[in-house]
Amino acid sequence: MPTATTTDLVSIEKMNLNFGNHEVLKALNLTVAAGENLVIMGRSGCGKSVLAKCIVGLVQPDSGSIRVLNESILSIAPNQLNALRRRIGFLFQSGALYDSMNIAQNLAFPLRHHKELDKKAKRLLVEEALTHVGLAENYYDMPSSLSGGMRKRIALARTIIIKPELILYDEPTTGLDPITALEISELLISIQVKYKAAAIIITHDQACARTTANRILVMNNGAFIAEGSYAQLMQSAIPEVQALVHP
Amino acid sequence: MIPTIGTAIKPIASKVISIYKYLDRSIHFTLQYTKAALAGPYEWNELFRQCFIIGYQSLPLVAITGLILGIVLTIQSRPTLAEFGATSWLPAMVTTSIFREVGPVITGLLFAGKIGSAIGAELAAMRVSEQIDAIEVSGVNTYQYLIAPRVTATITMLVILTIFSMAFSMFGTYLGMNLNGVLQFRIFYVQALAHISFIDLISSLIKSAIFGFAIGLIATYQGFYATKGTSGVAKAANKSVVYASLAIFIIDVIAVQVTAFFR
Ligand SMILES: Nc1ncnc2c1ncn2[C@@H]1O[C@H](COP(=O)(O)OP(=O)(O)OP(=O)(O)O)[C@@H](O)[C@H]1O
Ligand SMILES: [Mg+2]
Numbered sequence: 001m002p003t004a005t006t007t008d009l010v011s012i013e014k015m016n017l018n019f020g021n022h023e024v025l026k027a028l029n030l031t032v033a034a035g036e037n038l039v040i041m042g043r044s045g046c047g048k049s050v051l052a053k054c055i056v057g058l059v060q061p062d063s064g065s066i067r068v069l070n071e072s073i074l075s076i077a078p079n080q081l082n083a084l085r086r087r088i089g090f091l092f093q094s095g096a097l098y099d100s101m102n103i104a105q106n107l108a109f110p111l112r113h114h115k116e117l118d119k120k121a122k123r124l125l126v127e128e129a130l131t132h133v134g135l136a137e138n139y140y141d142m143p144s145s146l147s148g149g150m151r152k153r154i155a156l157a158r159t160i161i162i163k164p165e166l167i168l169y170d171e172p173t174t175g176l177d178p179i180t181a182l183e184i185s186e187l188l189i190s191i192q193v194k195y196k197a198a199a200i201i202i203t204h205d206q207a208c209a210r211t212t213a214n215r216i217l218v219m220n221n222g223a224f225i226a227e228g229s230y231a232q233l234m235q236s237a238i239p240e241v242q243a244l245v246h247p
Numbered sequence: 248m249i250p251t252i253g254t255a256i257k258p259i260a261s262k263v264i265s266i267y268k269y270l271d272r273s274i275h276f277t278l279q280y281t282k283a284a285l286a287g288p289y290e291w292n293e294l295f296r297q298c299f300i301i302g303y304q305s306l307p308l309v310a311i312t313g314l315i316l317g318i319v320l321t322i323q324s325r326p327t328l329a330e331f332g333a334t335s336w337l338p339a340m341v342t343t344s345i346f347r348e349v350g351p352v353i354t355g356l357l358f359a360g361k362i363g364s365a366i367g368a369e370l371a372a373m374r375v376s377e378q379i380d381a382i383e384v385s386g387v388n389t390y391q392y393l394i395a396p397r398v399t400a401t402i403t404m405l406v407i408l409t410i411f412s413m414a415f416s417m418f419g420t421y422l423g424m425n426l427n428g429v430l431q432f433r434i435f436y437v438q439a440l441a442h443i444s445f446i447d448l449i450s451s452l453i454k455s456a457i458f459g460f461a462i463g464l465i466a467t468y469q470g471f472y473a474t475k476g477t478s479g480v481a482k483a484a485n486k487s488v489v490y491a492s493l494a495i496f497i498i499d500v501i502a503v504q505v506t507a508f509f510r
Contacts (some may be wrong), residue, residue: 058380078388086386096381099372110385 007034007168008067009198010055015064017050024050025061026222032166032198037188039201039209041244049201051219052168055200056090057081069166081133086113089197093171095155097143103130103154104139110162128233129157129158132187149176156184160191167191167199173208182188185211206245218244261303265411276394276468283388283395297400301362305408308361309354313412314468316349317341322426338439341420346443350413351451352499355458357406361492362468367487372472373482394471398463405459406452413451450506454498456463461494 010032017025024047032038053059054066057073066073071084098106107126111117117125130136133153143151147235152175160169172188173181185208191197192212201212209216210230218226218233218241226233226241233245320341328334368392373379382389417439424430466487473483 030434053380056384058383082386082388084386085384088384090381090384092377092381094377096377098378098381099376109382113386 008032009034009069010200011067012055013055013065015061015066015145017047017054017059017061021135024222025054028064028223030217030224032200035192035196035198037105037192037201037212037214039203039213039216040219041202041204041209041216043240043244044204046219047222048219049170052090052170052202052205054166056085056088060169062136086110086162087165089159089162089167091156091159091167091169091172092167093174093202095151097151097158099143101143102136102139102145103141103146106143106154107158107161110158114162119217125161129161130154133157134183149180152176153180156187160195163195165195165197167197169199169201169203171202171204173203173205178207181205182211184208188212209245216245272472273468276471277464278496279390280394280398280464280467283390284399285460288391293392293396294400296405296428297396299402301397301400302407304403305358305361306327306411308357309408309412310415312353312357313350313415314422316353317345317416317421318423319419320344320349321354321420321423325423325427335438338420338424339442340436341423342417342439343442343447345416345420346413346447346451348499350416351409351455352459353494354405354409354412355455355462358401358408358459359462360488361494362401362404363462363487363491364484366401366466367469367473368462368480368484370397370467371473371483374471374473375475375477375479389471394467397467398460401455401463401466402459405462409452409455429449446506446509450502450509454502454506457498457502458495461498462491465491465494 008031010030012028012030015025015030028051030051039118040048040051042148050059052107054061055068055073057076060074069087071080073081073084076084081177089182098109101109104123104126107129108122111122114122127136127139130139133156135153135157138146138150138154143154146154154206156169156172159169169188173184176184188199188201188208189212192199199212201208203209213230216230216233217224217227218238220240226236226238228236230245233241236242236245269306308421321337324341325334326335327336328340370379373393379389380394420439421430421432421435469483469487469490471477
């Protein structure tokens with residue numbers, strides 16, 4: 001098998017995915033190096049969220065290979081997949097907060113398999129994560145009583161609470177005002193430094209991309225069309241790239 | 248274009264494939280539930296929470312329905328029995344039909360409506376808003392956390408509430424008897440239970456358990472595999488009720504044959 005053992009946290013080779021007759025991902029290749037913040041930009045509907053879901057095994061591609069944290073996602077046993085997922089953080093575009101649980105319970109949910117933590121330690125982690133996103137006083141609120149932006153920040157807190165080795169953020173700043181968006185972008189960087197985590201950040205937000213990216217991939221119609229730093233992409237002659245990246 | 252064998256077969260083939268996929272998925276789902284329910288580890292908190300939601304909240308409905316059923320069956324059967332001068336058979340006749348058939352089936356249908364739609368809609372809403380995906384991504388087994396507690400709670404609570412329903416129906420029957428003159432409860436009780444055997448009770452409760460299994464499994468399946476969008480939630484709730492009610496009648500027909508064999 002041509003799966004070179006590298007230090008890459010994610011490596012995807014020739015991944016194809018169709019929904020019916022609709023080709024969503026076309027022969028995608030992707031690597032994420034340790035400690036790197038990789039930003040993926042692209043127009044709405046080009047397949048960014050689907051790509052992120054493939055990486056954590058929520059969606060199965062039709063062909064190709066996906067290695068995450070040195071495991072092959074497509075051939076892994078269910079129990080091992082669950083163990084692997086506990087080392088990965090995933091921020092859903094929709095937030096996906098649990099309606100039936102309050103904020104504290106939402107945040108504690110990913111910790112339920114961390115048996116080494118007692119009740120008090122979990123409570124401290126929850127409080128710490130809430131403080132991170134500036135919502136410490138909403139501890140006992142229900143998700144339905146929060147605004148869209150607050151829900152997004154709670155979802156972000158839930159994503160990082162397990163101190164993941166790899167984090168996938170699906171549009172972390174959409175729906176937030178510019179000030180909060182900037183705070184979140186700075187939070188993403190501090191997480192990168194503090195947890196030494198690698199991240200895939202999916203976004204259309206130029207400010208967020210510019211602040212957080214070590215490297216940017218531009219996606220169009222299910223394929224990557226450009227790669228580089230923000231400054232490099234600004235020089236690009238490709239119209240689709242110019243439309244997304246400008247000063 | 249001249250139709251070739253290929254173009255004629257294509258729609259049939261895709262239909263066969265989709266039926267096959269549906270069956271494959273249902274069997275997989277049932278096996279996963281069975282595995283989660285038998286092998287554990289159990290989500291005790293979730294199980295108790297579901298038992299509370301499912302059982303406690305259905306109790307008033309089941310009790311009132313049972314009571315009214317007892318009264319109505321008694322009043323309606325009286326004239327027929329009176330024609331034969333056999334009104335003293337009334338308690339036994341009504342109670343037997345309630346224990347053997349009406350109690351389990353009516354409680355089952357109430358559950359299919361109330362619990363089936365609730366579970367179907369709840370899980371479908373969770374699917375549509377990506378909450379089920381979020382649970383999976385946390386490395387939590389959704390069969391253990393979402394499916395097993397709901398199905399097991401439906402089975403347990405349907406059996407328990409069927410017993411409640413039978414008790415309330417008996418009380419309703421007693422009230423119905425008392426509309427015409429006073430009948431001592433002790434006498435009524437002896438008359439009513441004279442023809443109920445242990446097999447009647449056990450087979451009814453086993454039947455209820457199977458109803459509960461069917462309702463729980465159908466509703467969780469419909470919710471779990473709901474399609475996206477608000478209409479997906481409505482569809483899941485609707486299908487849960489329709490398929491679960493149908494399943495109850497089908498299981499009932501089979502159960503009648505099986506218990507007749509043992510009687
Ligand atoms: N479950 C699904 N079934 C069928 N088609 C789907 C499904 N999920 C996504 N698609 C299709 O795949 C394509 C890519 O969707 P995706 O959600 O990845 O877009 P996106 O790049 O994340 O867009 P956005 O920026 O708006 O979130 C879309 O055309 C969408 O219609
Ligand atoms: Mg998306």
